[in-house]
Amino acid sequence: MKKLEIITRPFKVDEIKEALTSLGVRGMTLTEVRGFGRQHGHKEVYRGAEYQVDFLSKVKIEIVIDDDMLEKVIDAAVVAAKTGKVGDGKIFVYPVENAVRIRTGETGDKAI
Amino acid sequence: MKKLEIITRPFKVDEIKEALTSLGVRGMTLTEVRGFGRQHGHKEVYRGAEYQVDFLSKVKIEIVIDDDMLEKVIDAAVVAAKTGKVGDGKIFVYPVENAVRIRTGETGDKAI
Amino acid sequence: MKKLEIITRPFKVDEIKEALTSLGVRGMTLTEVRGFGRQHGHKEVYRGAEYQVDFLSKVKIEIVIDDDMLEKVIDAAVVAAKTGKVGDGKIFVYPVENAVRIRTGETGDKAI
Amino acid sequence: MEQLLELSYALDTFYFLLSGMLVMWMAAGFTMLEAGMVRSKNTVEILTKNIALYSIACIMYMIVGYNIMYGEGGSVIPGISFFVGGDNSVADVVAGGDGAPYYSDISDFFFQVVFVATAMSIISGAVAERMKLWAFLLFAVILTGVLYPVHGYWTWGGGFLDELGYADYAGSGIVHMAGAAAALAGVIILAPRKGKYGPDGKINAIPGANMPLATLGTFILWMGWFGFNGGSELKISDVESANAVAMVFANTNLAAASGMVFALITSQIMFGKADLSMGLNGALAGLVAITAEPSLPSMPLACIIGALGGIIVIFSIIGLDKLKIDDPVGAISVHGVVGVWGLMAVLFSNPDATLFGQLAGIGVIFAWMFGTGMAVWLIIKAIMGIRIDEEKEYQGMDMSECGMEAYPEFVGTKGSR
């Protein structure tokens, strides 16, 4: 099992969800985050004082999947999330040792 | 060391916290997330327009623990979080390579 | 590649960001979390009823970096985040299997 | 002379209309106060409830309530008729003399109608976060159409409590304690919110979601109260009335101010913190306390009456919590317990008031509203149920009753606790 962390633009969430569910992904968890990266923030003036907005609104979508789905899920997510402009974000892949479905107690691949 | 990610219903937080601290867990981190899964969202009507609420409110509780606590913490969390209805959520287990306590600089098992 | 999770006090974010960017870290993702740990919450009275605030406001900063940066990033983060008082938080280190930059499709070290 | 009478009539009518408008504005105050004191997941429902109950009160009182309250009847049994009559003729007004009308009857109706809504608003807060919306609104139909008008008839309408000398200038008892009594009946039937009281008798705090709203609501109520008490002099067009109205304004303001300050000090002493929510309740307590007689006390006495109101309300809130009477906004304490205090305090300044008259009024109104209120709640419970189911209570009433969230973009999971 692997965990994918897709960090990307908030308004892409629906598209990504559509793309992945059509591949058979049946669960995902979304967190609102603020990102700092190559996409620079913007300078604003509030009551005459300049300030720098460094952290931009992003979402993190976490998906735990079987190893054999990895490739196509990444590909589909890249296609759905891409705008081609700086700030599109990243996908990180992590190893997962186990999963448990709380409701049933099932573990491993069956749990996701 | 392992990290547990417990994704479950928000109103279960206190029960889970009680259950785990009584096992000796001394730290945890809670994030508010929105989950999509087998528990389907609901259809709502706002000003005559139907819309689908796909992402439901969940919490993610992250706990880093010693390997030997793994079993009993999972068991206790499952008991505490379970309602038996769809949407109870998952527990994912990840490997952790190291931990550092910022205050003291301690690392490894001593840090958690 | 490794992922660092720095869980610490919110008002330390800017200092940590400065410290790490000066080491060459070019991206990070910030999440607002609530933490429970050795730093005990406080007891409050609301309309005559006592209640315990167990979960305190913390931030989680996630950074994916090359293996060879690991040491110095941890050291810098510890220095920047430390106040010496209980509640300074933890740094956890996780293995990362891969990274993809959505915009370009680059993978691995080049993606971060 | 005729023109003078006309002008005087116009002034009193205008004064009445503006007073009524200020009381209407109190509906917004209750709405904001309650919306600030509940959790975000139940906010839309309480907003809906409040604006709907005001609306229903206006309609029902027009259809039948006003006529019950101010119609022809015996000393106990009121008369019944429907729809408000026409207004005064110019001839009647300019005839002058003691019996001549000196303000528009319709302006009187308008002033009275907003009072009914106030009584009903009080109930809304106490039963918040767990009562079915439509069950509540059905209760509103009955309270504003019948229950309130009946004891209104007994007192202001000239019935037996009036004859017994019950003195209640602007309605500490008739409006406030009455609303609290019906609320108490509802709260008892409803039972506390899930999670409010722990199994071991522990009282859990359930903080309100939006303190600026609660504060705004209090300010609105404070402002509106100038209409509530100020208009209850019923006349402003001569020197004595004008002086009385001025006194009412000053005393109303001072009682609220003292209630606020003393509740804040009390909370600082008792809890070690300046509890804003108690301060707000204190201001309202001061207002409720002075409402029974705002024109006769001297200003320092008004301060004392208000200050005691502000102190009493804190002990009452804590006491009711110990009794597991779960009142999310403190309405029963503010309007009921302090209402009684206000009625007793009349004895300090009004030489015509008697202990017997006041106790009789308190007893009768409480018994009537608590008793009939209880009966009506039970009937509604039997017909359609009054409590939402547990699952929905966890998720919040906004989605289940109204299909929308109050702050859809803001609240994450905490909102659904």
Add this chain to the structure above:
Amino acid sequence: MEQLLELSYALDTFYFLLSGMLVMWMAAGFTMLEAGMVRSKNTVEILTKNIALYSIACIMYMIVGYNIMYGEGGSVIPGISFFVGGDNSVADVVAGGDGAPYYSDISDFFFQVVFVATAMSIISGAVAERMKLWAFLLFAVILTGVLYPVHGYWTWGGGFLDELGYADYAGSGIVHMAGAAAALAGVIILAPRKGKYGPDGKINAIPGANMPLATLGTFILWMGWFGFNGGSELKISDVESANAVAMVFANTNLAAASGMVFALITSQIMFGKADLSMGLNGALAGLVAITAEPSLPSMPLACIIGALGGIIVIFSIIGLDKLKIDDPVGAISVHGVVGVWGLMAVLFSNPDATLFGQLAGIGVIFAWMFGTGMAVWLIIKAIMGIRIDEEKEYQGMDMSECGMEAYPEFVGTKGSR
């Protein structure tokens, strides 16, 4: 006698000023309502727009609008002159008689100026979340300085619509439908918000970010409407006028209440939920509907007029959505469609009103405001563009137009959807 005339003048002036102040307060109501109904990322912009449009309206109407509306002119072509004149002399007032002024001209100006702002506020909500701030404010300059005053001249100013017997007590048509007509033109040119209508004809819900604000706004409008309608009697200083004003207050209140209740019931029946946002629109619809004639209907008739307004508004909102006319706050339905209903309902109570007169008024005002509004929007579009670019629309107008967020600490990523 002279003193009596002076006093009467003072009372009417005071009544006018307070009525005007209440209408000014409606600007806050529109602001809160609209700020609650848009997404948080566009909130600062709509706040800025609303307070600025009110300000602009006041200035432009002072410079030229008032003089166009109440100047000397033919039956179609108004006169033109600048700046408001002086006030009445004591001598003219105490002369008495039919022609003598009985209230301050400046108080009249003040009362009128806030009406213009109301018309403009209506537009603000309909074009929310996508129109450039300065383009909108430029439109405000023209509408409040010229467009509104012209049809205002035709009706209240004594022009040809007045001669045709068009009856519109406080401006269901002149103010409300007029604003809605200009809004409709703007909405058509602007096109819907991104994401409002799916490619397959799907209508997406875009919930407002802050329901307590929207509710507060509705209460403020409700309160302010007592000035809007109550002041439109133009006199209170004799028995008949005072009675009329009282009737206006009572009917205005009842129509709003009925609109609220019936919209809520309709939404419960149609959608299975008590949709608060529809209830709020229903209350406003009741107010708009009664505005064309609040003094003559009996109270039950006022209820019916309001109730129908509340029902109509729901169907209108759904209908406009089907036509892909994207109006985030429902302004076109509330003020336009229901405004027409109110004008027709005049026929039930005002024997002097004629079907022809009402239709002529509706037709002419709509054509004028829609036509000239469209022309002005197009000119502004040609000069500076009226729609913000897509990227900024996604990010929200607050940062791009105003450089600040409404709730900088609260909203995470959902705000930037």
Add this chain to the structure above:
Amino acid sequence: MEQLLELSYALDTFYFLLSGMLVMWMAAGFTMLEAGMVRSKNTVEILTKNIALYSIACIMYMIVGYNIMYGEGGSVIPGISFFVGGDNSVADVVAGGDGAPYYSDISDFFFQVVFVATAMSIISGAVAERMKLWAFLLFAVILTGVLYPVHGYWTWGGGFLDELGYADYAGSGIVHMAGAAAALAGVIILAPRKGKYGPDGKINAIPGANMPLATLGTFILWMGWFGFNGGSELKISDVESANAVAMVFANTNLAAASGMVFALITSQIMFGKADLSMGLNGALAGLVAITAEPSLPSMPLACIIGALGGIIVIFSIIGLDKLKIDDPVGAISVHGVVGVWGLMAVLFSNPDATLFGQLAGIGVIFAWMFGTGMAVWLIIKAIMGIRIDEEKEYQGMDMSECGMEAYPEFVGTKGSR
């Protein structure tokens, strides 16, 4: 004739009471404005502070302040006595003639008491986010009981500034600049908020948490100002007074509108964005500027006075920031700097005002309030400290001072920055 005098007395009293009520409502305006402009972690504290300071002002002014301000005294040293006296008798009123009272003394007290609260509210915003709650409230006791009444005696009470011909219609100096002077003293002693100014002289923006609240507060203040300025004519019951009040309403409104528009335009030119917070300050600046003389300028002149106020306020805010005078809501600029502008602008319309008189008034009031204010702040600092400790400042004052959060369910960690 007697009845006419009584009626006239009633009208003026009513006008006074309503004006006072509107000024009371300004307390809510300040509260909302300030609550919107601070960070969410300090919101409960500022709410508490505002409602408590209003309450304290009312009580202290009743106990001693009013008597100092309007008692018998020399031209510099006021008299002292306690508690407000009784009201006018009917006989005195109907005696008529120049010396006869023409409105209720208690209504005068009520009108005056709310002015004191306004002066104190100004200070609250400037010292926000870092001053101990109870230290502030102690200051409120002294300012409202003694400091303000003393210079009030010198001016409106008939003391030496009045004799010098100092002209200040409704209190640009007596209320607004006075409050700002005491605020400036407090801000200097307090030092800036942590993090406001970087070590390298950098000025950091600390955005307010809730812009809709700040906007609502501004609208409330705008509305309340009609009472503040309108009531300061002190009479409405004859043609000339009524005309004057009407002029005051129109000019007050136009000055606010112009201040808003020109501040917005200035911010657009200077920063490239339409900064709402500056626009709101601009509206208030317009109001403050016109307050020194709203009845005499022509409407276009009122616009100019307001517009300049709106422009000045922006430069003042930027300038004070450069001097590291940290005023979170801009109170010192809006009320102090623009207050001075308003007092100078009196010279354009009031032929009786002299440059000397105005400068004397400005100098004396500023020196008095800044000097005594500074002394009192220092004494309080010595006794109990005035600044919360750094740790609590980071965590926010709400938990440490009031034990509760303003929006407990909403704000995550950003709130605790």
